[in-house]
Amino acid sequence: MLTLFGSRAGSQNQFCDRLSRRNFLTVGALGAGAAGLSLADIFRAEARAATVEAPALPAAKTGLGHKAIINIFLGGGPPHQDMWDIKTEAPTEIRGPFEPIATRVPGLQIGECFPKIAAMMDKFAVIRSVVGAKGPHDAEQCLTGWPKESLAFLGGRPSIGSALTKLRGPVDPSVPTFIGLAEPAGHKPWSDSGRPGFLGPAYAAFKPEGPGLDDMKRSAAMSLDRLSSRRDLLSRFDRMRSAIDASGSMDAVDEFGRRAFDVLTSSKLVEALDLTKEGPNVLERYGSGKPFKFQYDGSPTCNEHLLMARRLVEAGARCVTLSYGRWDAHSDNFGLVRDHGGKLDQCLTALISDLDERGILDDVTVIAWGEFGRTPRINDKAGRDHWPQVSCAILAGGGLKTGQAIGSTDRLGEAAETRPCHFQEVVATLYHSLGIDVATTTVRDTAGRPQYLLEMQQPIRELV
Numbered sequence: 001m002l003t004l005f006g007s008r009a010g011s012q013n014q015f016c017d018r019l020s021r022r023n024f025l026t027v028g029a030l031g032a033g034a035a036g037l038s039l040a041d042i043f044r045a046e047a048r049a050a051t052v053e054a055p056a057l058p059a060a061k062t063g064l065g066h067k068a069i070i071n072i073f074l075g076g077g078p079p080h081q082d083m084w085d086i087k088t089e090a091p092t093e094i095r096g097p098f099e100p101i102a103t104r105v106p107g108l109q110i111g112e113c114f115p116k117i118a119a120m121m122d123k124f125a126v127i128r129s130v131v132g133a134k135g136p137h138d139a140e141q142c143l144t145g146w147p148k149e150s151l152a153f154l155g156g157r158p159s160i161g162s163a164l165t166k167l168r169g170p171v172d173p174s175v176p177t178f179i180g181l182a183e184p185a186g187h188k189p190w191s192d193s194g195r196p197g198f199l200g201p202a203y204a205a206f207k208p209e210g211p212g213l214d215d216m217k218r219s220a221a222m223s224l225d226r227l228s229s230r231r232d233l234l235s236r237f238d239r240m241r242s243a244i245d246a247s248g249s250m251d252a253v254d255e256f257g258r259r260a261f262d263v264l265t266s267s268k269l270v271e272a273l274d275l276t277k278e279g280p281n282v283l284e285r286y287g288s289g290k291p292f293k294f295q296y297d298g299s300p301t302c303n304e305h306l307l308m309a310r311r312l313v314e315a316g317a318r319c320v321t322l323s324y325g326r327w328d329a330h331s332d333n334f335g336l337v338r339d340h341g342g343k344l345d346q347c348l349t350a351l352i353s354d355l356d357e358r359g360i361l362d363d364v365t366v367i368a369w370g371e372f373g374r375t376p377r378i379n380d381k382a383g384r385d386h387w388p389q390v391s392c393a394i395l396a397g398g399g400l401k402t403g404q405a406i407g408s409t410d411r412l413g414e415a416a417e418t419r420p421c422h423f424q425e426v427v428a429t430l431y432h433s434l435g436i437d438v439a440t441t442t443v444r445d446t447a448g449r450p451q452y453l454l455e456m457q458q459p460i461r462e463l464v
Helices: 021-025 039-049 115-119 140-144 160-167 210-221 230-239 255-264 267-273 280-286 304-315 333-357 423-433
Strands: 068-073 100-102 109-111 124-131 178-180 319-323 364-369 391-397 404-406 416-418 442-444 450-452
Touching (some): 124 423, 140 160, 333 391, 364 423
Antiparallel strands (some): 364 391, 442 450
16 A cells, blocks of 8 residues: 555654654555565566566567557356357257357357357457366466466466566556456455466566555645655655664665655556546446346456556556456356356457557457366256366457467367367467567576476467
């Protein structure tokens, strides 16, 4: 949380200019992604990252000026056979009530809950044969390509956003490289924005949320008179260097602390998060996703987060992650798909159209997927249960070859029949679209050993 100097301290724990130590220490703690870590710590890490050169793929001029990814996690496990892989030939207890509908791509059909995607299918690619799921209810494989237990003794594997922070650093000094928009969920792994793994908490996602976000908006809106000018405030920081305790709980205020303050009062970042800057027609196009149904212990269907993600990558973020809906439908699966599917259909097509109209679709890779699929057989509560054997994904942008379906499952949707695509191959494709060659790029773990970003180092050839 950001605390500006709105209240005087008592006589205890007070600096010479009557500023409380507690209020001072809260500056820069917004969205740090780990307890006790401030934005200043993140920026120190980014500064160190600036000296790291990752082998990159040949770069092309881009309308955005940088490559970015929006990773949409469909927490709970979306049902592949009710979305992109309708099984018309399967028996009733397998196929469910949904009919396939034609799309803009001849011969390619998807589920009836996605008419807007069908109408612009040439901008999308669906993968019907994602394999390699380990089964836990978490976003780990969608965010890293690895199961959670991989290198767990070192802190785990870094997420895409954390790796980008390490390898590429910020596009704009006032905009964090990696931003997580996931709303807090009752089942916490469903609101994971992406862990930094062995890179350490300095590479965690910046999360603009809660009281800290309100403070940030208020501080950015303050007049120069109310702030007594930023320069004066920063000079106060400098004068307090000698008064900071020597316990090691916080480094002396330095250029990174000043940069943290700049971010927290950055009009650019605050404006990117402020959807009132958009016209009513844009807001209507995305929709709100309300009323939130089937949420329980999961994430809401917050359509506005996709619009916010677009604004953030335009402002300079390289990676934005979010969780959309709660797809764990052990009962009333088809009611959930009608609700969640229709809302996702609206906001996802709005995002892709928006990026395309702005001339930056080739610069931003968008993916929506979950941790596993659902059982082919419908249970006695009209639900589908966990099915790690196969799942699905939908992608757009990033210069990928869209207008196609990759892979297929068997007649009952039980297993990949053609072109199985492992989670790691999908993540390798995402890195490829970001300009990072995972076959040659490494990051060092806590023991100083170089670690490849992935074990499977070839992107999906049909997409690149």
